[in-house]
Amino acid sequence: xxxxxxxxxxxxxxxxxxxxxxxxxxxxxxxxxxxxxxxxxxxxxxxxxxxxxxxxxxxxxxxxxxxxxxxxxxxxxxxxxxxxxxxx
Numbered sequence: 001x002x003x004x005x006x007x008x009x010x011x012x013x014x015x016x017x018x019x020x021x022x023x024x025x026x027x028x029x030x031x032x033x034x035x036x037x038x039x040x041x042x043x044x045x046x047x048x049x050x051x052x053x054x055x056x057x058x059x060x061x062x063x064x065x066x067x068x069x070x071x072x073x074x075x076x077x078x079x080x081x082x083x084x085x086x087x088x
Contacts, residue, residue: 014055017042026052 017023022043037057044051068078
């Protein structure tokens with residue numbers, strides 16, 4: 001698996017914003033569900049105004065339950081778990 005160039009570019013922009021102190025956490029509403037989301041944003045300036053560029057939102061609940069990581073034994077696959085493992 002290879003991380004696409006646009007994702008690398010966005011990640012590097014996010015790192016620069018954090019290093020420069022131009023990173024914010026902003027409360028927004030999800031456009032599809034109207035539920036609150038806490039969005040990581042780079043903060044810029046344009047014509048004296050602040051410009052917030054969203055990069056993604058923080059995971060609700062336990063993020064370990066939300067994502068499957070790459071499988072170290074197979075670089076083209078992800079670690080799969082049974083539904084019974086995630087339930088507790």
